Amino acid sequence: MKKKKKSKGSVEKMTRRYWNINLKEMIEAGVHFGHGIKKWNPKMAPYISAKRKGTHITNLARTTRFLSEACDLVFDAASQGKSFLIVGTKKRAADLVASAAIRARCHYVNKKWFSGMLTNWSITKTRLSQFRDLRAEEKMEKFHHLPKRDVAILKRKLSTLQRYLGGIKYMTRLPDIVIVLDQQKEYIALRECAILGIPTISLADTNCDPDLANISIPANDDTMTSIRLILNKLVFAICEGRSLYIRNH
Numbered sequence: 001m002k003k004k005k006k007s008k009g010s011v012e013k014m015t016r017r018y019w020n021i022n023l024k025e026m027i028e029a030g031v032h033f034g035h036g037i038k039k040w041n042p043k044m045a046p047y048i049s050a051k052r053k054g055t056h057i058t059n060l061a062r063t064t065r066f067l068s069e070a071c072d073l074v075f076d077a078a079s080q081g082k083s084f085l086i087v088g089t090k091k092r093a094a095d096l097v098a099s100a101a102i103r104a105r106c107h108y109v110n111k112k113w114f115s116g117m118l119t120n121w122s123i124t125k126t127r128l129s130q131f132r133d134l135r136a137e138e139k140m141e142k143f144h145h146l147p148k149r150d151v152a153i154l155k156r157k158l159s160t161l162q163r164y165l166g167g168i169k170y171m172t173r174l175p176d177i178v179i180v181l182d183q184q185k186e187y188i189a190l191r192e193c194a195i196l197g198i199p200t201i202s203l204a205d206t207n208c209d210p211d212l213a214n215i216s217i218p219a220n221d222d223t224m225t226s227i228r229l230i231l232n233k234l235v236f237a238i239c240e241g242r243s244l245y246i247r248n249h
Contacts (some may be wrong), residue, residue, distance in 0.1 A: 019071045019233060021064050029225040032058045034206030044115045045216040047064050056206040058218045067230060068069040070201045071237035073215060077177050078104075078241025079248075085168070086231075087189045088114055088181035093227055097181065101167060107175060108167035110190075118192040121174060130171055131161040163241045174198065179234060182221050183208040203230060 034056035049059035103107035202213035
């Protein structure tokens with residue numbers, strides 16, 4: 001995959017480590033299965049190894065290389081105390097994204113990406129502030145002193161904010177690295193990161209553009225087992241990096 005110029009927030013030097021990326025494990029997870037040969041992006045040609053029954057097969061040697069590179073990047077970033085945002089709004093992957101992000105102490109968006117979430121950060125910060133204030137008021141039982149109609153409106157608003165901003169409620173600044181699980185579905189998020197110079201890591205199925213992210217990992221972005229395997233490797237690397245950061249501080 002074409003290496004891009006380093007973004008403003010990119011990690012300058014990556015530590016090479018062994019991440020136990022197993023070929024058999026990837027095959028069992030279906031990481032190698034791409035889209036039908038009619039639904040492909042020619043830019044992915046160097047990362048496709050074969051065609052089978054009308055379907056492109058991803059070259060897992062390339063997957064291993066770029067997944068390892070991504071793990072190195074997030075490990076080094078985490079070891080320096082950097083922050084991460086994981087974006088995956090596919091309905092089936094919502095719980096997986098939330099649990100993985102919580103495990104690695106990352107921010108996440110797993111319901112809907114609102115246009116301008118990062119590029120209009122001042123507006124997002126205001127919404128997050130409102131969200132935190134409402135949560136605090138509810139916990140202190142301040143709603144009890146209001147008319148029932150007002151309470152219902154506030155609870156509905158709080159529920160909506162929790163649904164869409166719950167994963168970033170503790171985010172006080174722009175993330176240092178953004179991980180995207182579906183390039184096409186999260187295209188706006190990737191574009192916002194590019195505008196702001198935020199380094200990105202993205203799964204790249206055979207219908208994707210590998211040039212849209214700083215590190216694109218050739219992999220099946222439709223099957224849950226494939227998404228889970230890739231995300232778990234990245235999260236493990238982040239956790240290892242965070243452990244190193246804690247030991248050093």
